[in-house]
Amino acid sequence: MSDLRAQALEWLAQDPDPDTRAELRAILDAGDERALAERFGTRLEFGTAGLRGELGAGPNRMNRVTVMRAAAGLAARLPRRGRVIIGFDARHGSRRFAADTAAVLGGAGLRPEVFADPVPTPVLAHFVRAHDDIVAGVMVTASHNPPRDNGYKVYWADGAQIVPPLDAEISAAIDAVGRVDELPLAADWPVHDDAGRYLDAVSSLRLGGPARDSGGDLSIVYTPLHGVGRDVLLQAFDRAGFPAPAVVPEQAEPDPDFPTVAFPNPEEPGALDLALALARARGADLVIANDPDADRCAVAVPGDGGWRTLTGDELGCLLAGHVLRHTTGDDRLVVTTIVSSSLLRSIAAAHGVRFAESLTGFKWIMKAGGPEDDGGCGGSSPHRKPGRLVFGYEEAIGYSVGDDRGVLVNDKDGIGAALAVAAMAAQARRDGRTLLDLLDDQAREHGLHATSQLSIRVDDLSLITSAMSRLRADPPVHLGGRAVERFDDLSHGVDGLPPTDGLRFRLSGGSRVVIRPSGTEPKLKCYLEVVLPVEDDIQKVRARAAADLDALRTDLSTILS
Structure with missing residues (x-):
């Protein structure tokens, strides 16, 4: 018997999922060595981005065994009786993976709680940060990956994603997990169905946003790209005093198959076609899109040559200028990554505030703006600088906006960014300007x-x-x-x-x-x-x-x- 076949049989014996058991049994019966090698020749690596991969059987796929092992490894690194909040998006398997995570964590002596329905990633990240007794959070999502994928993000007590060496410690703990059918499992746990604390925070951002009397004439088209952002975004806009955006009807409902797009990423060509068509038909001023878990935000605006989608760097630098115009204090800090535009450095200097660069990924942006104490991540980041982080962005249309209180979410927040964009566009409109005019202003000032x-x-x-x-x-x-x-x-x-x-x-x-x-x-x-x-x-x-x-x-x- 080949080693791969032996691994597959051992996996089959512990897998609680009838679908992946059937998939693996068919591969074994067919003697498909290539398929076995794809699934068992390597494994998904748990790193600073958690886990992410294609759904299917085996350690190189996302499935219930992989998720239960990850939960057991996480549990080994957490304080017993600690409270852990778990969220999930609308992808295939997400709800089941969230429940498996809760069962394993509860069986290990922790206190898991699960959102009742799919939630945007920034809601989960904010929830972790907003509660002092939460020791970690888990978000089951593959963000903007293809429909066949799913993933598993881990947040520490500060509401930011984990960084080294904590990821390696959790990975080592995962490697030490035995058979998942021998893990003690909890049978029930508390359930949440409320994004109210996040909505209170995001709708109160003090960034010069208009109330109904000053923003009512701004026409916005919005698409959640078949993801989970719609309901929270509409509530946030309403609480902040903005008129409701027109939602692209074909993409309004969560759908894990993402039927209207080839790739559910608003940066991909064609992803915004339906939103742009609706915007033209309505004569809209602005198109806003979230990716499926609503942690990213894309924006398109009308110009002389038709509609134009802003790049992540363009929108990031516009938002930075807007945030800095509406905040005060020379301890303010703005952060971007080494692959994003160097323009943010010039903008920060012009406003007399602090600037830092980080490695790629929002986990590093947040550590650049974090306290010297690493919050339990084990070790300090040498590039970290003190300051009150009011804005961070990466070129891959990820933004975290704040006001004088600092950033709202210690991760990407596509809904907070959408509100800030609407406020910025409304203010520009009152001044007889457009977002494209503001881009030209920045270029003239900074190159x-x-x-x-x-x-x-x-x-x-x-x-x-x-x-x-x-x-x-x-x-x-x-x-x-x-x-x-x-x-x-x-x-x-x-x-x-x-x-x-x-x-x-x-x-x-x-x-x-x-x-x-x-x-x-x-x-x-x-x-x-x-x-x-x-x-x-x-x-x-x-x-x-x-x-x-x-x-x-x-x-x-x-x-x-």
Whole structure:
């Protein structure tokens, strides 16, 4: 008997799910060694993003055994009798995985509580932070991944996602878990069906947002992309005094199959087509989209050439300016990641506030703005800076907005960002301006910072490793016609940041390229930035920047092919 077959039979004997048992039994009966190798040749790694992967049988898939093992490993790292809140989205398996997590945690002596219905991720993250007696939170979601995927995020007591070395400690505890059919399980636990505390907090953000008398004429189209954001967002808008956005009817209800989009990510081409069509038909001022778990926010606006979707960096820098105009104090801190636009540094300097860069991912953004005490994560981040974090963003349309009290959620918050965007657009409208005008204002003041991406998807992850090794061994001296003035291998730790698998090229004129493997998908991602002074017609400068970005993409495509 092959080792893979023996592993599969052992898995089959403990799996409580009849569907994955049937899947695995069929594979065994067919003698499909390739399918066995895909499922048992490796396993999903538990890291700072928790777990995320395709649904199915085996340790390299998301399933009830994988989830129960993860819950048991988490329980081993938590104080006994600690209170843990569990949320889930509307994806296939999410409700069942949440219940399995509660059963395992309860059986281990903890006090699990589960939301009764699917909730947005920021509601769960805020709930953890808002209750002093909660020691951790679990969110079952794969965010904007394809329909076949699911995932498992862990939040610590501060309401932020875990960082090293805590992830490694939990992973080691997971490895030590025996058969899941031998775990003690709880039979019941308290259930929540209230997002009220989050709604109170988000609707009270003091960012110059209009009450009904000043924002009533702003027409907004909204899509939750078949996710779970709609009901909470509509309640938040109502409490904050905004008129209800028009919701795209074809995408209004949660649907784990995401039938109207090829990929449920508002950044993907075509994802906003239905929202844009409705906006044109209604003559709307703004399109706002959340991803399926509502932790990301995308925005489109009308312009002279038709509707335009703002990039994550454009919206991030607009929101930063808006937050800083409506907050006070020189202890304010704004944070972004090493792959996001360098414009935020200039905006922070102009407002006389503190600025920090972090590694990619909101868990690092929140640690850059956190206290020196790591909240139990075990170890401090050397790049952490003191300050009152009022805004953080990453280019992948993730934003955490705050007011003079600091940020509302210690993670991405697509609903809070949507409210801030609406307030900013309404205020610009009152001033006879648009969001595109505000972008031009920033470019004239700080220079045009144009950003773009190149993503290379692979079937074999070894191709990513070999490409990174080639670049480390023989880095280019020119990219896109610009000299490489500095090359940083981020795996060694640079500028006080923890080591990470990434490469950064600083180019002449302030431009920049960062290359890193994706943390959630089989992709090599390249982040491009071109910086140009605005001394004449801004549209001509934008055209030059677009040409420079194209030149960078061409060179990188050749180098990485």
